[in-house]
Amino acid sequence: MLRSVALTFVLPLLGVALVLAFVRLVRGPDLPDRVVALDLMTVVVLGMIAGYGIGAGQPVFLDVAIVLALVSFVATIAFAAYVERSR
Numbered sequence: 001m002l003r004s005v006a007l008t009f010v011l012p013l014l015g016v017a018l019v020l021a022f023v024r025l026v027r028g029p030d031l032p033d034r035v036v037a038l039d040l041m042t043v044v045v046l047g048m049i050a051g052y053g054i055g056a057g058q059p060v061f062l063d064v065a066i067v068l069a070l071v072s073f074v075a076t077i078a079f080a081a082y083v084e085r086s087r
Contacts, residue, residue: 006055011048018044035079042072 018041025037046065053061
């Protein structure tokens with residue numbers, strides 16, 4: 001039951017969220033808005049990977065999601081340091 005819900009509802013809704021975040025990435029008025037949209041896209045992709053891992057019954061995808069989350073966190077911290085130095 002849980003696998004069916006993950007594949008039927010969660011993944012398409014996260015796909016819509018990914019498209020909306022991409023629109024924000026393209027239309028963002030300045031660099032911080034675009035970086036926040038890119039960070040949101042990363043979080044949505046993390047959710048998609050986790051949802052697929054649950055739906056397919058493959059827990060190894062959760063390890064991939066954890067690594068991607070760590071890389072995304074480091075990139076966000078690096079951008080925050082860059083913005084702080086540029087001011």
